[in-house]
Amino acid sequence: MYKPIFHIDVNSAYLSWEAAYQLENGSSIDLRTIPSVIGGNEKSRHGIVLAKSIPAKKYNIQTGETLFSARSKCPNLVVIPPRYNLYMKCSKAMVDLLTAYSPTIQRYSIDEVFIDCSGALINNTPINLALEIKDRIKEELGFTVNIGISTNKLLAKMASEFEKPDKVHTLFPDEIPTKMWPLPIKDLFMVGSSTKRKLQSKGIMTIGELARCDSSYVYSWLKSHGTLIWNYANGIENSPVRNEQLPMKGLGNSTTLPFDITDARTAHIVLLSLIETVSIRLRVANKCAQVISISLKNNEFISYSHQRKLHTPTDSTNIFYEQAKTLFNECWKGEPLRHLGVHYSHLCSNDFFQLSMFQKQAENQRMLDKTIDNLRIKYGNKSIIRSCFLESGLNPLMGGVLDEEDYPMMSSLL
DNA sequence: TCTGGGGTCCTAGGACCC
DNA sequence: TCTGGGGTCCTAGGACCC
Numbered sequence: 373m374y375k376p377i378f379h380i381d382v383n384s385a386y387l388s389w390e391a392a393y394q395l396e397n398g399s400s401i402d403l404r405t406i407p408s409v410i411g412g413n414e415k416s417r418h419g420i421v422l423a424k425s426i427p428a429k430k431y432n433i434q435t436g437e438t439l440f441s442a443r444s445k446c447p448n449l450v451v452i453p454p455r456y457n458l459y460m461k462c463s464k465a466m467v468d469l470l471t472a473y474s475p476t477i478q479r480y481s482i483d484e485v486f487i488d489c490s491g492a493l494i495n496n497t498p499i500n501l502a503l504e505i506k507d508r509i510k511e512e513l514g515f516t517v518n519i520g521i522s523t524n525k526l527l528a529k530m531a532s533e534f535e536k537p538d539k540v541h542t543l544f545p546d547e548i549p550t551k552m553w554p555l556p557i558k559d560l561f562m563v564g565s566s567t568k569r570k571l572q573s574k575g576i577m578t579i580g581e582l583a584r585c586d587s588s589y590v591y592s593w594l595k596s597h598g599t600l601i602w603n604y605a606n607g608i609e610n611s612p613v614r615n616e617q618l619p620m621k622g623l624g625n626s627t628t629l630p631f632d633i634t635d636a637r638t639a640h641i642v643l644l645s646l647i648e649t650v651s652i653r654l655r656v657a658n659k660c661a662q663v664i665s666i667s668l669k670n671n672e673f674i675s676y677s678h679q680r681k682l683h684t685p686t687d688s689t690n691i692f693y694e695q696a697k698t699l700f701n702e703c704w705k706g707e708p709l710r711h712l713g714v715h716y717s718h719l720c721s722n723d724f725f726q727l728s729m730f731q732k733q734a735e736n737q738r739m740l741d742k743t744i745d746n747l748r749i750k751y752g753n754k755s756i757i758r759s760c761f762l763e764s765g766l767n768p769l770m771g772g773v774l775d776e777e778d779y780p781m782m783s784s785l786l
Numbered sequence: 787t788c789t790g791g792g793g794t795c796c797t798a799g800g801a802c803c804c
Numbered sequence: 805t806c807t808g809g810g811g812t813c814c815t816a817g818g819a820c821c822c
Contacts, residue, residue, distance in 0.1 A: 385822095414787045422790080438788050481793095481822045564820050596796070597819075618794095626791065665815095673789070679815065713791090 376489045376498045377613060379520040379528035380505070382466070383537035385483035386410040386423035389462040390452055392514035407431060408450035411439045416630045417710065422454055426537065459483075465513055473505060478613045486525050488613040502540040510538065526609035527552075529561055548607045553580025562601050570594065579605050619719075620657060624665075625649050626713025627770045632671050633709040636701065641760055643696045645770040646714040648758075651689040652745055652769075654716060658723075660685035661716035664692055666699045669711035677713075678703035685720050688737050692716070 382388060387410050391403035407428040412418030419439040431446040443449050463482045470477055476488035492501055502519040510516050516538035520531025523545060530552060531543035543551055558568045560579050570593060576582050582590070583605035590598035603609065625646050633639050643666065654661060665679035678699045686692070696714060747756050757768040 412790060417788080418790055419787070420790055436789085440788050484822075562820060566819060621794065624792080628790065663814095675817090677816065681814070711790090 374523040376493060377522055377525055377528045378487045378489055378498075378502060378505070379480075379525065379532040380466075380470070380485045380487065381518045381520070381529075381532040382462075382483040383516045383518060384423050384425060385462075385515075386454060386459060387425050387452075388515040389459055390455070391425075392462070393458055396514065403450065403452065406450060407433075407446045407448060408452065409433065409439070409442060410454050411442070411451045413453065414439055417628050462513065462515070466509060466517075469509060469512065470505070473501070476613050476615060478615065479617070484529075486528065486613045499540060499542065506538065506540055524607070524609045525611060525613065526561060526604050527607050530559075533559065545607050548583075549580070552607070553578060553583060553605075555579050557582060560601060560604055562597070562604060567594065567597070567601065620659070622661075622715060622717035622719065623650060623653055623657075624713060624715030625770065626667060626711060626715075628669075628711045629709075633712070636704065638766075639700055639704065639709065639712065640697050641766055642712050642770065643700060643714060644693050644758065645761070645766060645768055646712065647689060647692045647696055649769050650714050650716060651687065651692055651741070652748070654719075655687050655722075655741065655745060658721065659719045660687045660722045661692075662686075662718035662720070663716065664695050664699070665715040665717065666696050666703075667711075667713035667715065668700075668704065668709055670705075671708040671710050673710075675711075676703065679715075681718065685718070687722055687741070688734070689741055690737055 384404070387403060387408065390410060395402060404425050405427065406425065407430075408425045409421045409428055410423040411421050421433060421435050421437050421439060421442050424433050424435060424442075428442070428446065428449065431442075431449075433442045433445055433449070439451060443451075459482055463479075467477060467479060467485060470485060470487055473492045474487045474489050475491075478486040480486055489498065489501060496504075498521045502521055506517055506519050518532045518534070518536050518538070519540045520528040520533070521540065521542045521544075522528040522531055527543045527545070527548075531541040534541040534543075534551075555578060557563055557571050557576060557579060558565075560582070563571070571577075571582060574593065576585065582602060585602065587599060587602045590602045592598075594601070627642070627646065629642065633642065662685040663679055663681050665677055667675060667677040669675045680695060680699060682691070682695065692714075744756055753769050761768040
């Protein structure tokens with residue numbers, strides 16, 4: 373007896389959720405039935421398509437393309453700004469509904485879930501169970517999903533990508549030759565544009581052609597990633613559906629600025645703003661980090677980064693800030709910058725650090741960080757800001773997770 | 787009014803050690 | 805003098821996902 377695995381994928385998630393919300397609040401238009409997209413703010417240079425309706429897709433509008441380009445394909449396109457708080461609530465509502473069916477639920481992203489339905493199939497077939505779940509989500513929550521059914525997560529996920537929306541599909545191992553092998557190579561999970569190009573240069577155009585290759589050849593071209601996708605092409609995958617989330621490996625925030633930065637002083641302030649946000653997240657997670665990395669993107673869209681391992685792990689905003697300034701000064705080539713990012717890695721628990729702390733100055737610094745965190749939690753993020761932001765016109769906490777007015781980062785709240 | 791932001795994992799090359 | 809080689813750590817960059 374196999375374990376039935378479902379992959380549940382919200383159709384055009386952001387757009388569906390917005391549409392359902394608007395209908396619930398008295399709108400007479402269903403955004404899913406007209407050419408519409410969820411898109412960022414073009415004035416602040418965030419103007420890309422985040423999600424599209426099926427009618428918008430008929431104009432060949434792609435996720436990730438600029439709103440400028442999307443509008444040139446469809447002049448009447450309706451553009452709605454994103455509201456991540458709404459998405460978070462919708463995602464949670466779906467997971468809550470699913471917990472009735474299985475204790476084994478893996479949240480893969482804000483709009484995708486794997487469930488192991490082993491225990492839920494008494495007197496029911498997998499297909500009927502999937503249809504029931506799909507229809508309950510539609511009736512009770514107001515949005516549609518695709519459900520893919522198979523014996524492992526890879527095949528279930530591939531199945532949920534078949535015809536959309538509001539559909540249940542199976543992709544059992546014996547269906548691989550007919551349902552999966554004829555598909556173009558780019559449809560295989562983990563085959564992106566770079567791998568697609570390399571495979572096509574070897575004459576491999578379909579998933580079936582990859583599956584029938586000698587795996588040692590694929591390894592020689594693509595190393596471990598080649599082995600991974602060769603296995604996927606043959607339906608081989610056996611990772612468990614896991615309830616608990618894996619420990620965080622790193623965290624960061626980055627932002628595209630509304631204007632190009634041309635001086636180090638402004639860059640430092642932006643870095644500080646990002647560091648405030650990332651550091652709060654780090655402390656909320658009771659972690660310290662030992663590696664700080666900054667990333668830069670210039671006005672020609674060329675990105676580069678610079679990182680440093682610290683002698684000791686820390687969670688101090690000021691220590692990170694001093695490091696970030698140094699890193700920036702070491703690597704900035706002086707050209708106009710449109711984007712800056714901060715990332716921490718090599719995380720460890722802050723328990724040990726707290727016990728081993730002997731420097732009075734560091735202790736004072738930690739007390740200050742904690743006091744500021746508490747003030748912001750109690751009175752709001754704007755209740756206490758650094759004076760350098762006062763006349764800067766810059767947001768003192770960029771990449772904001774805690775401020776309702778800002779777009780919160782998604783995965784940290786999942 | 788032109789191109790987001792959050793992650794994970796892997797590899798290459800250099801430094802350094804024995 | 806003619807130049808090994810395995811191992812680990814570190815950094816930078818790239819690939820993939822949503």
